[in-house]
Amino acid sequence: MKEIYKKTFDKLHISNDSDILETLIEKNSEINNNKKIYSYKPKRRHAYIKRALAITCAVIALIMVVPYTRKNVLATIKYIYRELIFDNGESMTLIDEADATAVGMTSTSLDENKWCMVNGDKIIFIGDGKSTDITAYCSDKSFYRYEKTDSSSITHIVFIGGDIHNVGWAEFLFDENGNYLTNMLNIKVENEKDPEWFIKAEKSINVYYGE
Amino acid sequence: MITITKEELCSFYEQHSSSIYRLALSYTRSIHDAEDIVQQAFTKLLIYQDTIDLSNIKGWLIKVAINECHNLNKSFWKSKCYIGEITEHMAQQLDKEENDLLTSLMKLPQKYRIIIHLYYYEELSYREIAEQLNIKESTVSMRLTRGRDKLKKLLKTLNNDYQ
Numbered sequence A: 001m002k003e004i005y006k007k008t009f010d011k012l013h014i015s016n017d018s019d020i021l022e023t024l025i026e027k028n029s030e031i032n033n034n035k036k037i038y039s040y041k042p043k044r045r046h047a048y049i050k051r052a053l054a055i056t057c058a059v060i061a062l063i064m065v066v067p068y069t070r071k072n073v074l075a076t077i078k079y080i081y082r083e084l085i086f087d088n089g090e091s092m093t094l095i096d097e098a099d100a101t102a103v104g105m106t107s108t109s110l111d112e113n114k115w116c117m118v119n120g121d122k123i124i125f126i127g128d129g130k131s132t133d134i135t136a137y138c139s140d141k142s143f144y145r146y147e148k149t150d151s152s153s154i155t156h157i158v159f160i161g162g163d164i165h166n167v168g169w170a171e172f173l174f175d176e177n178g179n180y181l182t183n184m185l186n187i188k189v190e191n192e193k194d195p196e197w198f199i200k201a202e203k204s205i206n207v208y209y210g211e
Numbered sequence B: 001m002i003t004i005t006k007e008e009l010c011s012f013y014e015q016h017s018s019s020i021y022r023l024a025l026s027y028t029r030s031i032h033d034a035e036d037i038v039q040q041a042f043t044k045l046l047i048y049q050d051t052i053d054l055s056n057i058k059g060w061l062i063k064v065a066i067n068e069c070h071n072l073n074k075s076f077w078k079s080k081c082y083i084g085e086i087t088e089h090m091a092q093q094l095d096k097e098e099n100d101l102l103t104s105l106m107k108l109p110q111k112y113r114i115i116i117h118l119y120y121y122e123e124l125s126y127r128e129i130a131e132q133l134n135i136k137e138s139t140v141s142m143r144l145t146r147g148r149d150k151l152k153k154l155l156k157t158l159n160n161d162y163q
Helices: A004-010 A017-040 A042-065 A198-204 B007-027 B031-047 B052-074 B084-089 B098-105 B109-118 B126-133 B137-157
Strands: A070-076 A082-085 A089-096 A103-105 A118-119 A123-126 A143-149 A155-161 A166-172 A180-190
Touching: A004 B007, A004 B098, A017 A118, A017 B007, A017 B031, A042 A082, A082 B007, A103 A155, A143 A198, A155 A198, A166 A198, B007 B031, B007 B109, B031 B052, B052 B109, B052 B126, B098 B109, B098 B137, B109 B126, B109 B137
Parallel strands: none
Antiparallel strands: A070 A180, A082 A089, A089 A103, A118 A123, A143 A155, A155 A166, A166 A180
């Protein structure tokens, strides 16, 4: 086992080694230069610490306003350049990250009520332009499923699960050949565990890869 | 005051970056996350260079990389990784046996993958793994046994008679 394991992993190499090293060299130079500055001009150090504190406070403030119990995830699966434009006007770009300057994915903001909304004690599906009561389908362990293929030949499989207090949805996108492209999730997470309905949904379309 | 020179940095990177990358790859299952982890681990090395025992730099980097992986896992923006990403990326370089191993390994839960990697690739002892992961040696032993069993079952399902 050890031999084959080592042999396999020995073949895995960083694709953009030189870029990472170059970034680190720059960082090292910056750190070393700052060390000299700090030792001769201590006032600059205070200024730096104040700036760092201000940034830290700003980041903490930002974190505090994020609804931490809700997982709004946009995950890209295949790293191909492809512009997806959806019927509702949203767009998503999948980018080849082989280009070191590229970011993983860009997208418009996530609309929590894109597919469903809670009205009183009912969960209403609104993704098809109609309003359908799907409350009976949804629970912690079960989901409502909707599927459509848009004008870009992208198939959207949507699952809605949970109850009125923690309803969530998951949208999975497949290309015209049935290849899994990406997903968009709006799911309430407890103790970092995915809800059971969501795991079942992932398994039902063979995209469950474990938590 | 210790200062890591450019040459030392290049030397450290050349010696240890691949190991850290492979560890992170095993943990995150994502090529891009793994590359980020490498950069983050070495950046921390530069930031904390004054406080590090450079004689055990690899152990320190592994510890930092594992922590960074944990943090990524807890991240609000945690992504769902596609387990076929690595094997597809490496399709040309891997033979069937290697491909089956990697495919099966990536299907294992993270808690088994990391221990299998530290044991088989880094050749750490139970005690060293326990220290790196802040768990008991008995837990390491149990997870390694279970992980190995699960891996064998997965390999069998791929009609591979590798033991």
